[in-house]
Amino acid sequence: MRFNKSFGKGVALVASLAVLGTLGACAKSQRDTGSGTASTSGGDFVFAASSDPVMLDPAMASDGETFRVSRQIFEGLVSTKPGTVDLEPLLAKSWTNTPDGKSYTFTLQEGVKFHDGTDFNAEAVCANFDRWYNWTGLNQNENITYYYGKLFKGFKDSKTKGIYDSCEAKSATQATIKLNTPFAGFVQAMTLPAFSMQSPTALKKYNADDTKGTETDPRFSAYATAHPTGTGPFKFDKWERDQQVTLTRNDDYWGDKAKVSKVIIRTISDPKARTQELEAGNIDGYDLVAPADVQALKDKGFQIENRPAFNILYLGFNQKNKALKNLKVRQAISYAIDKAAVVKQSLPEGSAPAKEFMPSMVEGYEEGVTDYAYNPTKAKKLLKEAGAENLTLRFAYPTGVSRPYMPTPEDTFVAIKSQLEAVGIKITPVAAKWSPDYLDLAQSPEGTTKRDIHLLGWTGDYNDPDNFIGVFFGAKSNEWGFDNPKLFADLKKARELPTREEQTPLYKQINKEIADYAPGVPIAHPAPSLAFGKGVKGYVASPVQDEVWSNITVDR
Incomplete structure (x- = not known):
């Protein structure tokens, strides 16, 4: 979702x-x-x-x-x-x-x-x-x-x-x-x-x-x-x-x-205010506890429950931007990001750096995808080869909100912004209130003219690779702005196979294809x-x- x-x-x-994955022939109620x-x-x-x-x-x-x-x-x-x-x-x-x-x-x-x-x-x-x-x-x-x-x-x-x-x-x-x-x-x-x-x-x-x-x-x-x-x-x-x-x-x-x-x-909207309201007894519970508040609440006798991370936080590329149509530029940005540092600086304990656009527990996950390990030297080299040494990007991020995959968006933005600037990319911040402004910015036709890269994410609705990579990359969309007929066709073929056993090998190959194409950067799987x-x-x-x-x- x-x-x-x-x-x-x-x-x-x-x-x-x-x-x-094997259910379907018949199911009876246990309710x-x-x-x-x-x-x-x-x-x-x-x-x-x-x-x-x-x-x-x-x-x-x-x-x-x-x-x-x-x-x-x-x-x-x-x-x-x-x-x-x-x-x-x-x-x-x-x-x-x-x-x-x-x-x-x-x-x-x-x-x-x-x-x-x-x-x-x-x-x-x-x-x-x-x-x-x-x-x-x-x-x-x-x-x-x-x-x-x-x-x-x-x-x-x-x-x-x-x-x-x-x-x-x-x-x-x-x-x-x-x-x-x-x-x-x-x-x-x-x-x-x-x-x-x-x-x-x-x-x-x-x-x-x-x-x-x-x-x-x-x-x-x-x-x-x-x-x-x-x-x-x-x-x-x-x-x-x-x-x-x-x-x-x-x-x-x-x-x-x-x-x-x-x-x-x-x-x-303010995480600190949610904590204070719980401590004052004005609310009975809340979601998306700020990482810094977890232990303090435990020490005061409040109940903390963790959801294991079935999600993905990513940096999306808008290929309506001419520079981002260049694979070398997309690869450069991928190498410029130190995911472990982003996790440490802005995400809860238990969060893990991501390698692809779905969690490892989803069938079809492929360990052998291209891994853009942090390498700022290589990032600078690729930008030079692409003729993009003076690249300026409008970086969109949401304000006044916490999401399971992005509990402190402003902190995540700051961490990634500094890493991109370190390889010579100039950043123009584009901040927007989450609902409905930011979603429109990320998904509407008008939004494609207002941002080049953006923070967003997804939490899985059910165990199916199509619920992750099919949702993201199954067809042309305003969010990503690219046309990749082969990827679209491969995802269509995979989702229309009648059994999970037939689908899994194809999804593994598709995850390799996505990593090589680099439509964005999978950042982390945060633990809410x-x-x-x-x-x-x-x-x-x-x-x-x-x-x-x-x-x-x-x-x-």
Whole structure:
């Protein structure tokens, strides 16, 4: 997820990931469908986020703070078991697929209703899939409907055929999704909040997809800002911009009811202020603990929980810049960066320098890629050979935000800036507030004219190499600005193979191809931390941040 998430642990995790790759023939629910009798403790759970959500329609989101809220309101067909990356049925209690990997039939839970009282059923499933497929115009912008465009590779009116073909409601409890081409990670992808089930009635009532002319951004419709409607354990109450989002317990929830009556997600952008609010008892927990605060909080008796790093922090190159089209310039920048120093100066304990654009635990990782070990002498030599000794680059970075892959962006910027200047590259800083300015700067067409290199990252949504390198480099994009038909074709071929066993060797070769092409610099895999008050119980940190707060209790 651009802009949030992390991953599981060690050998046991790798084994569980291998299981994910083989799932598909049939899966049955291990979820308690819920008698609705679970005890509730009442009270509030107050959590501090580092920024406001962009908005509250997860289908149009790619940022972690929108997804953090969305996971409480919305549910998908499938989910992950708490604390793991193992698939778990959710609104679908089982599923089957055909051997060719082009048809998936989901058998749905019965008696589930959306928060507006309308039925969740197979017709609602198809309405959601068709909504995504039928987006037109501005709704197809990669900065608006990022995930559908990246994973399904096309819309109804696209010139190239996308992956989605159709959805059929065979009965109220059985929906069949047909694909034009195989996608081995299809069920795993359905765990993403972007593919949550939303009330078709509410979407229509509050004009969720109505751009009202080219000047209106559909992300800020009445639906997306004031009426998000799902099936989850919490319902939307109110959103006070730049202050907090308030959710209330869904007492008609189809499963076990949430134990707290209300959750409040406060926006506190300053890491030090989040720490102070926790110490004062004004919040119960927060994410993205600053590295310097971890031990001090432990010493005061607060709970610290680490998410193993299933992410990547990178320096992206915008090849709309003529100089950056030159491979030698891209290689020079790669050699100029001392990744170990960047980790030491700006990232949490446990973070590791990166060699490629995905973590080593993802299948398809290749140890033997070209490794641009820190070598400023070689960097200067390459710049001279490229005729770029007087190179000036606009270096974009976000302010007022912490991300799991970039907890202190300003510090990371300073560390890399000094290293680039040391090899003779002049840097013009381009700072922007995270939401929505920085994401627009990094991903919109207009942004390509305003920056040359930029800091960004990704936290994996599920164990699939396509979720990393396919998302980054699967097609031409505003962020990277290059056209590499061979790389695009290789990634397309890999993702359309029906099994993980067939995919892995090809992805290993693709990772070599990416390293040789040097579209950017993979910097590090940072290790994020969460902090909680002494009385918080029941919070299970998810490797992929799939955290629903139903089981949390707070003893003050």
